[in-house]
Amino acid sequence: MDLGTYEQRARGGPCFVCSFVAGDPAYAHETVYEDDAHVAFLDRYPTLPGKVLVAPKAHVEHVVRDLDEAAYTRLTLLVRTVALAVEDVVAPERTYLLSLGSAEGNAHPHWHIAGLPPGVPYARQQYHALMTEHGVLDVRPEDGAATAARLRRAVAERLRGG
Known part of the structure; x- marks a missing residue:
């Protein structure tokens, strides 16, 4: 991964979530879940296996200010559902949830859901x-598609109450 190119794209390019939702092939990701208001997809630059991003489809920049309580609650419940599906698929020791972005780049709020595999030394957790900056996983397209398919099934099962 070229961090300089990534930063330039994040800061000067179009919104990556909106571009993905609009179907721009330059911003394609493997979809894990989608409904009228939300999207969950595999991270293009995963640092851990099965890392998923969850975002509202609508372009907002301040999730706690720009979403009303009901929309915020639905989004938060989806983050939890997807995180549980990630746990079902990758069986992590711990699941990390982190919302990132800034007005200067990647302004569209999105949650990173990353399962820490068992046995990772503390200094690398x-x-x-x-x-x-510590490296990204080299995921072959067919492996990403297979992971996304497993995650889609796990999310669907959780949404059915299974």
Whole structure:
């Protein structure tokens, strides 16, 4: 991953979530879940296996100010559902949830859901495990598609109450 190019794209390009939702092939991701208001998809630059991003489809920049309580609650419940599906699929030791973005880049709020595999040394856990500066996984397209399919099934099962 070229961090300089990534930063330039994040700060100067179009909104990556809105571009993905609009179907721009330059911003394609493997979809894990989608409804009228939300989307969940595999991270293009995963630092941990099965890392998923969850975002509202509507372009908002201040999630606690721009979403009313009902919309915020629905989004938060979806983040939890997807996180539980990630746990079902990757069986992590711990699941990290982190909302990132800033007015200067990646302004569209999105949650990172990342399962920490068992046995990762403490010095490589927490923020270290989430930072692309420490490297990203090289996921083959067919492996990403298979992971997304497993996650879609797990999310659907959880939404059915299973």
